[in-house]
Amino acid sequence: MRVSVRLSWLAVLGVAAVPLMCSFPTDKSDEVFVVVVPSDSLAAHGVLDRGGRDQVFARAYHRLTNGDSVQLTNIAFAWFSSDKNVATVEGGSEGSAEVTGVNPGFVQISAQAVPFDKAKDGAATVRVADRFIIDSIRPLQIHYGDKLRFYGVRIQQLFGVDQGFGSLIPDIFSYTGNLEGLGRVDYWVPFPSTSAKPFYIGPGFFGVANDSITVDSTDLYEPNYALPALIDINGNGGPRTFAGFLTLFFNPALYYEPYNPATDGPFAVDWYRFARTDTTQAVTYILNSEVFDDTAFAYFADSVHFAGTYYSADGWLNSPGNGTYFCYGQNFFPLRERRTSSSIVALRTQTGPAMHILSNYGKAGPYSLIVVRGYLTVDRRFPPDKYEENDNWCRYADANFADSVGPNAKQIKVGLLTPFRDSTLTIDNPNDIDWYRFRAVWSGIAGDTMLTIHAKSRPFAATDASDIDLYLMTTATFTQLASSTNVGSAESLTVRYQPNAEYYLGVVDAASEPTRYSVCIQHGGPGISCAPPGAALMASMAPSVLRLPPPDRRAVTTPPARLMGRLPILRRP
Numbered sequence: 333m334r335v336s337v338r339l340s341w342l343a344v345l346g347v348a349a350v351p352l353m354c355s356f357p358t359d360k361s362d363e364v365f366v367v368v369v370p371s372d373s374l375a376a377h378g379v380l381d382r383g384g385r386d387q388v389f390a391r392a393y394h395r396l397t398n399g400d401s402v403q404l405t406n407i408a409f410a411w412f413s414s415d416k417n418v419a420t421v422e423g424g425s426e427g428s429a430e431v432t433g434v435n436p437g438f439v440q441i442s443a444q445a446v447p448f449d450k451a452k453d454g455a456a457t458v459r460v461a462d463r464f465i466i467d468s469i470r471p472l473q474i475h476y477g478d479k480l481r482f483y484g485v486r487i488q489q490l491f492g493v494d495q496g497f498g499s500l501i502p503d504i505f506s507y508t509g510n511l512e513g514l515g516r517v518d519y520w521v522p523f524p525s526t527s528a529k530p531f532y533i534g535p536g537f538f539g540v541a542n543d544s545i546t547v548d549s550t551d552l553y554e555p556n557y558a559l560p561a562l563i564d565i566n567g568n569g570g571p572r573t574f575a576g577f578l579t580l581f582f583n584p585a586l587y588y589e590p591y592n593p594a595t596d597g598p599f600a601v602d603w604y605r606f607a608r609t610d611t612t613q614a615v616t617y618i619l620n621s622e623v624f625d626d627t628a629f630a631y632f633a634d635s636v637h638f639a640g641t642y643y644s645a646d647g648w649l650n651s652p653g654n655g656t657y658f659c660y661g662q663n664f665f666p667l668r669e670r671r672t673s674s675s676i677v678a679l680r681t682q683t684g685p686a687m688h689i690l691s692n693y694g695k696a697g698p699y700s701l702i703v704v705r706g707y708l709t710v711d712r713r714f715p716p717d718k719y720e721e722n723d724n725w726c727r728y729a730d731a732n733f734a735d736s737v738g739p740n741a742k743q744i745k746v747g748l749l750t751p752f753r754d755s756t757l758t759i760d761n762p763n764d765i766d767w768y769r770f771r772a773v774w775s776g777i778a779g780d781t782m783l784t785i786h787a788k789s790r791p792f793a794a795t796d797a798s799d800i801d802l803y804l805m806t807t808a809t810f811t812q813l814a815s816s817t818n819v820g821s822a823e824s825l826t827v828r829y830q831p832n833a834e835y836y837l838g839v840v841d842a843a844s845e846p847t848r849y850s851v852c853i854q855h856g857g858p859g860i861s862c863a864p865p866g867a868a869l870m871a872s873m874a875p876s877v878l879r880l881p882p883p884d885r886r887a888v889t890t891p892p893a894r895l896m897g898r899l900p901i902l903r904r905p
Contacts, residue, residue: 366454377513496526
């Protein structure tokens with residue numbers, strides 16, 4: 333093979349150039365510099381324990397004329413500590429050194445390349461600390477419902493933190509850092525926290541932080557009575573979970589501020605607007621209040637406006653447990669509902685891209701507000717049934733009635749030979765209300781004028797704490813035709829129907845007890861056999877049911893006396 337003489341000479345020159353460019357520096361060279369780096373463990377921890385030991389490493393480099401650097405091997409290093417009262421250092425082999433923590437503080441651990449007098453020394457800063465320490469807390473001024481961030485060493489070991497008269501709530505999903513070193517963690521500030529230096533306690537330690545925190549007497553969303561606090565809940569949620577569901581919003585430390593009508597507006601109200609573009613996915617809203625009296629009410633609505641002297645509801649509004657429901661100009665006030673301190677509204681679908689929560693209160697106190705992605709039920713034995721979503725009559729029940737195609741159609745038509753029977757229905761959460769729209773199809777027979785409805789619970793045990801009531805309303809004028817509000821969950825009503833007319837059947841949870849139940853709707857009078865399907869146990873009444881008030885016979889479209897003068901006026905514009 334022929335080889336170009338010219339190329340051969342170029343190759344020789346290239347090889348010869350390498351040792352010329354990378355020639356070893358002299359002991360007087362100022363082109364040598366040292367770099368000191370911590371071990372992987374020391375870098376990950378960010379701190380060295382008092383009495384602990386770890387390593388640092390030195391490397392010597394020769395800076396070339398072209399700007400590159402080449403590492404030098406087999407170099408001996410001399411090691412120094414800038415403060416032996418903080419840490420000592422002892423050299424080892426192959427550029428390593430062992431650092432021992434003595435007392436808390438910062439120290440420079442430096443290395444000198446022994447063979448090179450003019451080499452630039454290298455150094456690394458090492459922090460020595462006790463096994464636990466709070467370095468700092470931010471912010472220094474805060475509102476209820478907001479979070480303090482604690483920075484420090486092994487900060488996750490905190491058992492508890494008191495802020496004045498209140499105990500902070502840990503956000504366990506906020507922790508970042510190294511479990512054996514530096515980290516940070518957040519704590520919610522709830523009422524009745526007060527301005528002070530936080531007191532902390534952990535495994536084998538306790539103390540008072542150096543930072544003094546000023547706590548404002550309002551929560552972070554105040555004022556929010558005339559305009560809602562806007563909260564975006566788009567996205568998949570998480571990483572925090574609640575009852576196994578990814579959270580879209582979570583705040584356990586909100587606060588009803590003391591109300592002064594002279595300075596705080598016409599109403600004691602906290603108002604939130606949750607925005608979510610995807611209305612096809614299930615979402616659950618939970619408001620849990622420690623303020624529980626006859627002036628604390630929570631409203632859930634698709635649209636609310638403040639008009640200066642009243643709130644207007646444009647679409648639908650539910651107040652579970654409070655016995656107040658509004659839908660496009662129509663009111664419904666069930667005769668009996670048992671109030672609880674928690675309000676849960678689980679929606680399989682939403683009617684629009686917004687959900688308003690209007691929380692009216694009469695005295696100061698803490699509360700929590702949670703929104704999760706999915707349909708949460710307090711008892712997994714009672715999942716949502718086929719007809720959910722049906723929490724109101726004017727939107728959800730109407731939409732179900734329009735669903736008439738396919739094997740899962742929800743339209744209900746009751747004929748003489750085609751009664752409606754379903755034993756798979758559920759009150760899936762406390763204070764749930766289910767609405768069914770149905771058509772009473774006339775057979776053409778002159779005597780076919782009566783309609784009978786039966787409903788009963790299907791308890792899992794011999795003791796049944798549930799209590800469901802029935803209400804029958806016209807669809808045209810939302811006029812009450814009949815109701816059955818007996819104590820317990822065995823209800824029956826009979827009415828004279830109009831041929832081919834449509835009606836709303838409301839099933840109300842009067843006892844705030846989830847339950848399975850069945851419904852039968854059939855042509856005929858009180859003596860007709862219309863036993864709902866499903867075998868029922870011989871159930872006895874629980875004490876909670878026996879304490880319910882006796883049946884009330886007033887019109888369910890008129891507000892009860894207990895609500896008059898105590899609520900914001902709800903009007904349709």
